[in-house]
Amino acid sequence: QVQLKESGPGLVQPSQTLSLTCTVSGFSLTSYNVHWVRQPTGKGLEWMGVIWTGGSTDYNSALKSRLSISRDTSKSQVFLKMNSLQTEDIATYYCARESPYYYVMDAWGQGASVTVSS
Amino acid sequence: DVVLTQSPATLSVTPGERISLSCRASESVDTYLHWYQQKPNESPRLLIKYASQSISGIPSRFSGSGSGTDFTLSINGVELEDLSIYYCQQGNSLPYTFGAGTKLELK
Numbered sequence: 217q218v219q220l221k222e223s224g225p226g227l228v229q230p231s232q233t234l235s236l237t238c239t240v241s242g243f244s245l246t247s248y249n250v251h252w253v254r255q256p257t258g259k260g261l262e263w264m265g266v267i268w269t270g271g272s273t274d275y276n277s278a279l280k281s282r283l284s285i286s287r288d289t290s291k292s293q294v295f296l297k298m299n300s301l302q303t304e305d306i307a308t309y310y311c312a313r314e315s316p317y318y319y320v321m322d323a324w325g326q327g328a329s330v331t332v333s334s
Numbered sequence: 335d336v337v338l339t340q341s342p343a344t345l346s347v348t349p350g351e352r353i354s355l356s357c358r359a360s361e362s363v364d365t366y367l368h369w370y371q372q373k374p375n376e377s378p379r380l381l382i383k384y385a386s387q388s389i390s391g392i393p394s395r396f397s398g399s400g401s402g403t404d405f406t407l408s409i410n411g412v413e414l415e416d417l418s419i420y421y422c423q424q425g426n427s428l429p430y431t432f433g434a435g436t437k438l439e440l441k
Contacts, residue, residue, distance in 0.1 A: 251430070260421065260432055260433070260434045260435050261378065261421055261423075261432040261435075262432070263429050263430040263431065263432065266428075274428055274429075276429045277429070310377055310378075312378075318383075318425075319366050319368075319425025319426070319430075320366075320368045320380065320383045320384070320423075320425055321368075321378075321380065321423070322380050322383075322389075323380075324377040324378055324379070325377060326377055327377050
């Protein structure tokens with residue numbers, strides 16, 4: 217059964233770094249790409265970035281200077297780190313799976329809610 | 335970046351009616367256009383891929399059409415469980431982008 221599950225602190229202080237983990241099961245990170253998508257409360261979806269099966273990454277240019285995506289294939293985990301967090305980064309953060317060259321996200325995690333506050 | 339414009343923003347529906355939702359791209363995305371359904375407090379769920387391909391487990395009342403820049407998601411016989419927000423997403427080029435969504439509400 218394919219599963220993705222996001223985890224991490226729900227509260228981050230302004231200007232600090234957000235660290236989230238996406239733990240997957242039912243598939244291999246060397247066979248599927250994993251994307252990060254976020255959604256501010258009551259708003260739409262924003263694509264943040266992707267880690268490809270080979271380990272390379274691509275990022276939304278609006279976030280590129282602050283964002284890093286990495287993985288540990290042995291633990292089936294993908295990591296998101298974003299620095300200099302502000303209130304505009306308050307959102308639910310999702311990881312989602314994509315089959316290589318399919319260009320569609322066919323399985324999503326439950327989401328991790330992140331608040332930025334001192 | 336490809337901009338996806340969804341219309342209408344909100345659609346009031348009566349159970350049983352056939353409805354159509356629109357998604358227009360600022361440039362051609364071929365058929366790399368996908369539809370997702372998001373219910374309150376849930377993650378998005380893939381409904382239709384590549385503009386018109388059905389997804390296993392999704393009711394047959396959902397269908398999609400279009401190519402290039404104009405796409406449509408149709409629901410043939412809306413049910414109460416379909417009251418959700420529907421997003422289109424293009425996978426033709428990075429960054430992947432989403433439309434702002436169409437919210438189905440009860441008339």
